[in-house]
Amino acid sequence: MAMSLQAQLSVFKYLLTTRMKGVEKYPVVMMLEPLFACNLECAGCGKIQYPTDILRKRLTPEECFESVEECGAPVVTVAGGEPLIHPDIDKIIQGLIDRKKVVYLCSNAILLEKNLHRFKPSPYLIFSIHLDGSEKTHDRMVCKDGVYKAAISAIKLAKAKGFQVMTNTTIFQGEDAAEFREFFDKNMRMGVDGMMISPGYAYEKAPQQDIFLKMEQTHAWFREALKDRKEKGWQFNHSPFYLDFLEGKRDYDCTPWGLPLRNVFGWQRPCYLMAEGGYASTYKELLETTDWALYGHASGNPKCANCMTHCGFEPTAVRDSFSGFGKFLEMVYDFATVKGPQKARATSDAIVASVENGGAVPAAAKPSPRDTAGVH
Numbered sequence: 001m002a003m004s005l006q007a008q009l010s011v012f013k014y015l016l017t018t019r020m021k022g023v024e025k026y027p028v029v030m031m032l033e034p035l036f037a038c039n040l041e042c043a044g045c046g047k048i049q050y051p052t053d054i055l056r057k058r059l060t061p062e063e064c065f066e067s068v069e070e071c072g073a074p075v076v077t078v079a080g081g082e083p084l085i086h087p088d089i090d091k092i093i094q095g096l097i098d099r100k101k102v103v104y105l106c107s108n109a110i111l112l113e114k115n116l117h118r119f120k121p122s123p124y125l126i127f128s129i130h131l132d133g134s135e136k137t138h139d140r141m142v143c144k145d146g147v148y149k150a151a152i153s154a155i156k157l158a159k160a161k162g163f164q165v166m167t168n169t170t171i172f173q174g175e176d177a178a179e180f181r182e183f184f185d186k187n188m189r190m191g192v193d194g195m196m197i198s199p200g201y202a203y204e205k206a207p208q209q210d211i212f213l214k215m216e217q218t219h220a221w222f223r224e225a226l227k228d229r230k231e232k233g234w235q236f237n238h239s240p241f242y243l244d245f246l247e248g249k250r251d252y253d254c255t256p257w258g259l260p261l262r263n264v265f266g267w268q269r270p271c272y273l274m275a276e277g278g279y280a281s282t283y284k285e286l287l288e289t290t291d292w293a294l295y296g297h298a299s300g301n302p303k304c305a306n307c308m309t310h311c312g313f314e315p316t317a318v319r320d321s322f323s324g325f326g327k328f329l330e331m332v333y334d335f336a337t338v339k340g341p342q343k344a345r346a347t348s349d350a351i352v353a354s355v356e357n358g359g360a361v362p363a364a365a366k367p368s369p370r371d372t373a374g375v376h
Contacts, residue, residue, distance in 0.1 A: 003194075003237075004123035004164065007102045014074040019322050025257050025287055027073035028315045031272045033263035034059040034092060038082040040108055042142045055081075057264040061091045067262040068096060071283045077104040077128070077259075084111040090118035097124045104128045106168060110147060112154035121162040128196065129155055131167040133175065133183050141172065152190070159191050166194040166237050173213055177225040184234045194237035198310040199246070201273045215306045219248035230334075238310065240334035241317035246308060250317075254296035254304065258315020260286060270295045272311040274303060 003011070018026045037055045059067075068076055076096050083089050084107055096103045105119075106128045119125065132141040135148040158165050167187055171180070187195055199218045213221065226247055229236070236243060244250040256271040260283060267286040269277030274295075280286035296304055296312075321331035 003102060003126065006123045010100065011074045011102060015318065015322055027071055027258060027260050028318050029075040029077055029259045029311075030068060030071045030073035031259050031261040031311070032059075032064060032067065032076055032078050033080050033261065034064055034078065034083065034086050034089070036081045036264065037085050038080060038108075039085065039110055040082070040142050040144060040147070054264070058086055058088075059262075059264055061088050061095055064092050064262075065095050065099070067267075067283070068099065068101060071260060071262070073101075073260075075102040075104070077106060079106040082108055082111065084115050089115075093119060093125065097122050100124065102126070104166075106130065108142065108147065109151040109154035113150075113157055116154075116158060116161060116163075119163070121164075123164075126164045126166055126193070127155075127158055128166050128168045130169075131187075132169055132172075134179055134186075137175065137179065141170075155190065155192065164193045166196060167192055168196045170198055170200045171213065171218075171221060172200050173217070175221070177221055180225050181232075184232070188234060192235075194235045196237045196310065199308050201307055201309045213306070215308060218246060218306075218308050222246040223248065239314060239317040239321060239331065241321055241331060242310060242314045245313055245317060250320075252313050252316040252320070253298050254307065254312035255315040255319060256292060256295045256312060257287060257290075258318075259311040273307065273309065276303070 015028075035055075035058050036050050078089075078093065078096075080086075083105060086092070089105075093103055093105055102124050104126050108130045112127070112129075129151055130142075131148070131151055132138045138148040138151070139145050155165050155167075169180075169183075184195060199213045199221075201212070222243075226243060229243065241250060245252050254271075259272055261268040261272040262283075265275075266279035266281055267283055268275050268279055269286060269290050270292065277290060280289065293299060295301055297307075321327050
């Protein structure tokens with residue numbers, strides 16, 4: 001997993017205390033889009049079709065901080081568009097780190113190398129690099145040659161400078177599972193800290209509508225691609241229960257409020273993927289005035305029928321893993337076994353100790369002075 005152990009335990013503490021308080025609807029990750037503008041026009045993207053006046057809009061750092069504090073989620077994913085285009089992106093990221101939020105900065109990496117000096121390594125910061133497979137596949141999906149090589153170069157430089165880096169991959173129609181198994185191996189050899197993978201969502205505004213998987217196709221693809229994933233030692237930045245769901249081993253419905261989105265319009269209703277419910281002015285309004293029964297597989301909403309993306313179903317998997325101590329231990333064991341015996345024991349011992357201490361981070365899990373560089 002891309003998160004440092006300190007960051008993992010802070011998230012576990014949040015989930016445990018929220019569960020103990022009996023809170024029904026709570027955010028696991030907050031999605032923050034401080035702009036829609038991007039330097040690519042990817043085939044499966046639904047963000048780049050806005051008119052020019054919308055693409056020029058930017059959230060200020062203060063607006064970002066207010067939204068993050070209002071939401072309260074322990075993890076903030078900063079996306080877009082391309083966040084590195086935002087002139088104040090370094091101030092936004094540092095402000096979130098100062099608030100002890102686990103931050104995923106999503107980027108296509110085209111601008112990362114020349115902007116890397118604006119950031120400092122931190123146990124709370126992870127660069128999430130868009131990489132949709134091997135060179136030929138990735139460049140085809142982003143509709144521009146040379147982007148894969150730029151991303152690989154940026155990943156290697158960021159790792160060399162001490163940053164945590166993960167890849168973020170979307171799967172579309174016609175992708176070869178065998179190719180992606182080699183892709184996972186190559187990422188691990190490159191030293192990435194984790195990989196995120198999800199089937200694409202059929203955005204209405206996406207320029208190509210015939211590239212999205214149906215549910216049965218998703219199950220079949222992931223069963224083939226992820227077979228023997230534990231033995232392979234692939235580090236996925238997901239709950240193992242979510243990976244089971246992708247393979248058809250678990251049956252979940254969406255938790256649409258689990259990853260709320262704040263963008264230049266406000267709080268998007270109902271979820272990160274759809275804006276058919278308009279926008280709320282506050283997170284509280286989003287939670288209390290959205291008719292959540294209209295969304296998810298059970299709702300019968302055709303726009304939700306084939307959705308299996310992590311932003312809707314990862315929160316469900318997390319909720320399931322915290323539904324009882326047996327499920328929790330199953331999740332811990334499943335997650336830890338892919339790390340190897342020594343790392344598995346260290347991770348599981350730290351998590352269990354955190355549970356026994358009421359969510360407190362064990363002293364042994366706290367970072368050394370070197371690990372806290374950039375944390376204030």
